Amino acid sequence: MMTMKRILMLSVAATLAIFTITSQAEEAVKSTEDAAKGGEVMTAETTPNTADDKNKTDAATEQAKQDVPEDSDQVKKLIALHPKLISRIAPYGKVCFDGEECDINITVLAPAVEGEARPGDMLYKAICATCHDAGLVGAPKFGTADWAPRIAKGKATLYNHAINGFNAMPARGGADISDDEVKNAVDYIISQSQ
Numbered sequence: 001m002m003t004m005k006r007i008l009m010l011s012v013a014a015t016l017a018i019f020t021i022t023s024q025a026e027e028a029v030k031s032t033e034d035a036a037k038g039g040e041v042m043t044a045e046t047t048p049n050t051a052d053d054k055n056k057t058d059a060a061t062e063q064a065k066q067d068v069p070e071d072s073d074q075v076k077k078l079i080a081l082h083p084k085l086i087s088r089i090a091p092y093g094k095v096c097f098d099g100e101e102c103d104i105n106i107t108v109l110a111p112a113v114e115g116e117a118r119p120g121d122m123l124y125k126a127i128c129a130t131c132h133d134a135g136l137v138g139a140p141k142f143g144t145a146d147w148a149p150r151i152a153k154g155k156a157t158l159y160n161h162a163i164n165g166f167n168a169m170p171a172r173g174g175a176d177i178s179d180d181e182v183k184n185a186v187d188y189i190i191s192q193s194q
C-alpha cells in the first residue's frame with residue numbers, strides 16, 4: 001500500500017516537472033520568435049532610450065562637478081593671506097596601502113649624492129617637519145618662539161643633539177643622513193625660527 005502511494009506521488013511529481021519544462025521551453029521559443037520579429041521595432045525603441053541615458057549621465061557628471069565647489073573669493077583671499085593655512089588644517093597622517101597610489105603630501109627627498117650635503121629646507125620638509133611642524137611629542141615648533149631657548153644653547157649643542165638624539169628627539173631625526181645634512185637642517189630651522 002505504501003509503495004503504491006509513493007509511486008503515485010512520484011509519477012505526479014514527474015508529470016509536473018515535465019509539464020513545467022515543456023511550457024518553459026515553449027515560452028522560450030515564443031520569445032525568441034517575438035524578438036526576431038520585433039527586431040527592427042526594438043532598435044527603433046532603443047535609440048531614444050540611449051539618448052535619455054546619455055542625458056542622465058551628463059546630469060550626473062554635472063552634479064559631481066558641483067559637489068566640489070570652486071574656492072570662493074573669500075577662501076582664495078584667506079589662503080593667500082595665510083600661506084600655511086592649508087598645511088595647518090591638513091590631517092597629520094593618512095593610511096594608504098602597499099602598491100597603492102597615495103595622495104599624501106610626502107615630500108620626497110632627493111637621493112644623496114656622494115660628498116654633497118642636501119639643502120636644509122629639503123631635509124627639513126622631508127624628515128624633521130613630521131614632528132617640528134606641529135610640535136609633536138614636545139618638539140619645538142618650527143618658526144615659533146619655541147626655538148628661542150634652544151638657540152640660546154648655542155649651535156654646537158643643537159648640532160650635537162640633532163645628530164646624536166636628545167630625549168624624544170631621535171638621532172638624525174631617525175633618518176639616514178650625514179652630519180652635514182643634519183647641520184643644514186638645524187641651520188634652516190634656526191634661520192626660520194628667530
Ligand code: HEC
Nearest residue numbers: 128131137138139150158161162167168169172173185186
Ligand atoms: C620623531 C619626532 C622628531 C623628528 C622626526 C625630529 N625631531 Fe627634533 N626634536 C623632537 C623633540 C621631541 C624635541 C625636543 C626634545 C627635548 O627638548 O626634550 C626635538 C628637539 C630638536 C632640537 C633641539 C635640541 C635641543 O638641544 O634643544 C633640534 C636642533 C632638533 N630637534 C632638530 C631636528 C632636525 C634637524 C630634525 C630632522 C633632521 C628633527 N629634529 C627631527 C622630535 C623630533
